[in-house]
Amino acid sequence: MTQIPYGGKYDYLLWIKLIMIFSSIPVAVIGFRKQRKMLAALSLLMITGSFGLGEIYHKKKGIAKDPETKTESHEVAATDGKSLYEANCVLCHGSDGKLGMAGAKDLGTTLLDQAGIKEIIVHGKGAMPAAPVNDEQAMAIAEYVNSQIKGH
Known part of the structure; x- marks a missing residue:
């Protein structure tokens, strides 16, 4: 939801x-210079309260502070092995499974089964x-490697 953050009925906040x-x-400044602990505490309370008001302002206006970011693996269907x-x-492995970056094994010659x-x-x-995937996604990747990369 994108909104202009200023203007509206919650601007008083x-x-x-x-x-x-x-x-x-x-x-x-006055509290610390004159050794008045109550003024220093009041200042701290005002700063803390202003952060709370900022949060309330953002909530009431419906402004997303940090938009949700999705990783690529969550955007892909759970069973789409190729996309995963x-x-x-x-x-590291390359599109054909043979790249071998950083010591990655050649998937075309692996002796491992799908499991x-x-x-x-x-x-x-x-x-x-x-990999940051669940078991179902890992199985989809394994099926893809077994059927499309291994032995080709």
């Missing part, structure tokens, strides 16, 4: 936040880390 921040600075392979394996390939995808082995 933004103004209160700005006033609290700018007034807390001189209150803190391209999203998670191509960098063995799945286990390595899920748990990793040697220099290869575990």
